[in-house]
Amino acid sequence: MSKPTCDCTTAMAQLWDYLDEELTEERYEMVKEHLANCAHCLPHAEFAQGFLSALGRCRHAGQMPEGVRHAVMDALKREGLV
Amino acid sequence: MSREEFDREVLARMEDVYRFAMSLTRDASRAEDLVQETYLRAFRSWQTFQPGSDARRWLFTICRNAFLRSLERERGTMSLEDLTGGDQDALGSVMHHARMVGDGTADRLARMDLAPALADAIGQLNEPFRSAVVVVDVEGNSYEEASEILGVPIGTVRSRLFRARRQLQERLADYARDAGFTTVAREPVS
Incomplete structure (x- = not known):
């Protein structure tokens, strides 16, 4: 049996799901195969991948100030919750 | 789950909640208020926490809801558009x-x-x-x-x-x- 294939529109409609690894294995392979062989779609996928990587780097990297923990504990104590 | 176990589990997640609050608010002062509000709500409703479930996810839900309420207070109203397609x-x-x-x-x-x-x-x-x-x-x-x-x-x-x-x-x-x-x-x- 030959592998299922898809056209550009189908591949691009599933691009985010593909990059987020939210597709079924069969669909994932189908989009992967398409991207490997389509000079038109590949740049979109590469840009989208870079875009998502940059979003991942937006995660707050600083430490929580120790004063926050004290403030939370004080508030919980005031309310009689701890 | 005992109350002591609950306290230990959710308090250990405070760094995660603070980081999440910072991502939502982009403001240290607002994030601190949000973390405090999240923990007050969590401790008031600790009985609703399902033992074995993900404490981080549960706290994120509370934090996000508290964030939405803070926006409602600021704006008076807000539109939560449920999109399809x-x-x-x-x-x-x-x-x-x-x-x-x-x-x-x-x-x-x-x-x-x-x-x-x-x-x-x-x-x-x-x-x-x-x-x-x-x-x-x-x-x-x-x-x-x-x-x-x-x-x-x-x-x-x-x-x-x-x-x-x-x-x-x-x-x-x-x-x-x-x-x-x-x-x-x-x-x-x-």
């Missing part, structure tokens, strides 16, 4: 990128560190789109986990997420234009 949003995002490829913006953006511009752009997103991006793209949760945190079906998570990504890409195009990379007019949002 995730595939259309996904295609719309790609089509927007296609325009950026066409005018050379994408090439220039690809050579830059987009994270600082994106961090600003996330702060400008309205709800419910900001939460969708923060929960999935910034915090790295799956669609299923995001569905639980945001309290909406997975289809709604996808739809909001793809719409948010499209808005962020549009803001990147603005960023490129403002930086003098391109003079192409901004495409209207459809």
